[in-house]
Amino acid sequence: xxxxxxxxxxxxxxxxxxxxxxxxxxxxxxxxxxxxxxxxxxxxxxxxxxxxxxxxxxxxxxxxxxxxxxxxxxxxxxxxxxxxxxxxxxxxxxxxxxxxxxxxxxxxxxxxxxxxxxxxxxxxxxxxxxxxxxxxxxxxxxxxxxxxxxxxxxxxxxxxxxxxxxxxxxxxxxxxxxxxxxxxxxxxxxxxxxxxxxxxxxxxxxxxxxxxxxxxxxxxxxxxxxxxxxxxxxxxxxxxxxxxxxxxxxxxxxxxxxxxxxxxxxxxxxxxxxxxxxxxxxxxxxxxxxxxxxxxxxxxxxxxxxxxxxxxxxxxxxxxxx
Amino acid sequence: xxxxxxxxxxxxxxxxxxxxxxxxxxxxxxxxxxxxxxxxxxxxxxxxxxxxxxxxxxxxxxxxxxxxxxxxxxxxxxxxxxxxxxxxxxxxxxxxxxxxxxxxxxxxxxxxxxxxxxxxxxxxxxxxxxxxxxxxxxxxxxxxxxxxxxxxxxxxxxxxxxxxxxxxxxxxxxxxxxxxxxxxxxxxxxxxxxxxxxxxxxxxxxxxxxxxxxxxxxxxxxxxxxxxxxxxxxxxxxxxxxxxxxxxxxxxxxxxxxxxxxxxxxxxxxxxxxxxxxxxxxxxxxxxxx
Numbered sequence: 001x002x003x004x005x006x007x008x009x010x011x012x013x014x015x016x017x018x019x020x021x022x023x024x025x026x027x028x029x030x031x032x033x034x035x036x037x038x039x040x041x042x043x044x045x046x047x048x049x050x051x052x053x054x055x056x057x058x059x060x061x062x063x064x065x066x067x068x069x070x071x072x073x074x075x076x077x078x079x080x081x082x083x084x085x086x087x088x089x090x091x092x093x094x095x096x097x098x099x100x101x102x103x104x105x106x107x108x109x110x111x112x113x114x115x116x117x118x119x120x121x122x123x124x125x126x127x128x129x130x131x132x133x134x135x136x137x138x139x140x141x142x143x144x145x146x147x148x149x150x151x152x153x154x155x156x157x158x159x160x161x162x163x164x165x166x167x168x169x170x171x172x173x174x175x176x177x178x179x180x181x182x183x184x185x186x187x188x189x190x191x192x193x194x195x196x197x198x199x200x201x202x203x204x205x206x207x208x209x210x211x212x213x214x215x216x217x218x219x220x221x222x223x224x225x226x227x228x229x230x231x232x233x234x235x236x237x238x239x240x241x242x243x244x245x246x247x248x249x250x251x252x253x254x255x256x257x258x259x260x261x262x263x264x265x266x267x268x269x270x271x272x273x274x275x276x277x278x279x280x281x282x283x284x285x286x287x288x289x290x291x292x293x294x295x296x297x298x299x300x301x302x303x304x305x306x307x308x309x310x311x312x313x314x315x316x317x318x319x320x321x322x
Numbered sequence: 323x324x325x326x327x328x329x330x331x332x333x334x335x336x337x338x339x340x341x342x343x344x345x346x347x348x349x350x351x352x353x354x355x356x357x358x359x360x361x362x363x364x365x366x367x368x369x370x371x372x373x374x375x376x377x378x379x380x381x382x383x384x385x386x387x388x389x390x391x392x393x394x395x396x397x398x399x400x401x402x403x404x405x406x407x408x409x410x411x412x413x414x415x416x417x418x419x420x421x422x423x424x425x426x427x428x429x430x431x432x433x434x435x436x437x438x439x440x441x442x443x444x445x446x447x448x449x450x451x452x453x454x455x456x457x458x459x460x461x462x463x464x465x466x467x468x469x470x471x472x473x474x475x476x477x478x479x480x481x482x483x484x485x486x487x488x489x490x491x492x493x494x495x496x497x498x499x500x501x502x503x504x505x506x507x508x509x510x511x512x513x514x515x516x517x518x519x520x521x522x523x524x525x526x527x528x529x530x531x532x533x534x535x536x537x538x539x540x541x542x543x544x545x546x547x548x549x550x551x552x553x554x555x556x557x558x559x560x561x562x563x564x565x566x567x568x569x570x571x572x573x574x575x576x577x578x579x580x581x582x583x584x585x586x587x588x589x590x591x592x593x594x595x596x597x598x599x600x601x602x603x604x605x606x607x608x609x610x611x612x
Binding site: 062090109112 | 443
């Protein structure tokens with residue numbers, strides 16, 4: 001049968017992907033579905049099986065059971081067709097410390113038989129420019145800072161135009177500017193049509209750049225979908241900042257909301273109410289508050305944050321499920 | 323039929339660019355010979371004949387025939403023997419040590435740096451990577467042997483008279499022919515080390531710690547030489563990869579006897595085949611966790 005099979009819309013698809021090391025199950029039957037053209041956040045606390053999953057997707061390790069398709073091809077059987085179209089940063093950058101940044105990229109580029117040698121020097125230069133490392137191209141990598149190595153690792157993934165980029169913790173070790181640049185880079189790559197699969201334990205990062213996400217916990221995927229869908233499970237709230245706390249509570253209660261007072265670092269507590277289950281639009285609430293004589297200093301709509309959802313799914317603090 | 327069997331779409335990576343991939347071999351050789359460690363080992367090898375020659379030159383006492391390492395007594399008469407003497411001195415320990423470092427580092431070194439995962443994701447191909455790594459190690463064997471030969475010839479010519487060489491069989495050959503025989507000895511020694519190189523490559527696929535693989539390879543070469551001197555194990559001796567290591571003296575006879583060259587080559591090819599298969603079966607299924 002010729003036709004669009006589901007696999008062709010997906011850059012990465014796994015079914016029941018499992019990896020066991022001895023008795024320990026590192027990845028437990030995950031079904032990943034990464035749509036083509038998406039920026040897909042692969043979230044989870046440290047040790048939840050993200051990197052092990054990525055190693056299986058890239059055929060670095062063998063799955064104990066389950067199947068993988070990357071760019072519509074079975075892995076690891078078709079890795080020689082698939083991997084040249086995939087750029088990857090896996091578990092941190094790794095380079096030959098005694099070679100310069102540019103020499104390192106040339107070295108790794110020769111490993112790919114599809115990479116044309118004639119354009120190598122130019123492609124290396126371009127990739128270095130793209131991550132802002134041109135000035136350090138001829139410096140030995142042992143003199144690089146962690147952030148520079150991280151950029152060089154990203155440059156390595158960009159040596160050829162790729163259909164899929166797999167970036168494992170791409171902002172590790174980067175300063176705020178570097179993090180921002182990586183975010184912009186991912187956005188521009190996504191705009192060119194590249195599917196980007198980003199693993200991270202940093203929610204803010206994923207929240208800012210991703211269209212889709214999956215959350216891993218203790219080797220299993222506990223949530224997966226578009227970012228909007230993941231967020232929707234949480235609750236939208238209004239937060240009113242006012243010196244007239246009592247009046248505000250009265251007005252909101254009158255509107256059918258269930259306001260509570262929350263302490264903050266200012267003298268007057270904020271008044272917070274869930275919007276779920278009411279038909280009130282924010283502007284109507286403001287109108288009602290003003291009409292009720294409440295002096296408003298601030299009125300904030302709080303969208304449900306991914307962080308709350310993440311913590312609800314994976315546990316609080318260091319207490320993550322092992 | 324799953325979509326994985328569908329012919330490649332047009333946005334596939336251009337398959338015409340898929341070459342044999344000699345670039346990786348070039349890069350491997352470049353990385354190997356750009357390392358300071360490689361140079362340090364080659365310089366140390368070059369120093370062996372230099373030390374020998376200087377010591378002989380400075381000492382006033384002449385050696386009786388047969389005293390000291392083989393050929394040493396002839397050095398003061400003919401500088402061309404410096405290279406042979408140095409070879410005999412270097413073969414039991416120092417050459418295997420350098421081979422152990424290079425061969426033990428092949429895969430484990432990449433794993434230790436973490437670059438192994440990037441080479442494989444590129445994708446280098448696991449079999450191709452093994453072949454490239456082994457070729458690099460074999461090339462190092464050749465360069466190491468030639469270093470000893472060339473350094474020996476140069477220092478010998480500088481410090482001692484050079485003239486027609488009296489071979490072990492008593493015949494005399496011209497300087498040109500004796501130089502050719504030196505190259506033949508270098509070839510013999512290179513071939514001698516190919517078995518050990520493959521053993522090192524295999525050990526290197528077993529670990530992510532390059533120093534461990536290097537040490538293990540060197541230990542293997544020492545153990546083989548110990549087994550080779552235990553008379554009770556004489557049945558084993560022809561099968562030891564180190565058994566023919568010092569057999570290049572046959573190349574210094576007239577007429578030229580290539581018998582030991584051939585036997586040596588057969589043993590080395592056997593070792594390369596066995597340990598090559600082991601390295602292959604280990605490496606293609608290995609989980610790369612480094």
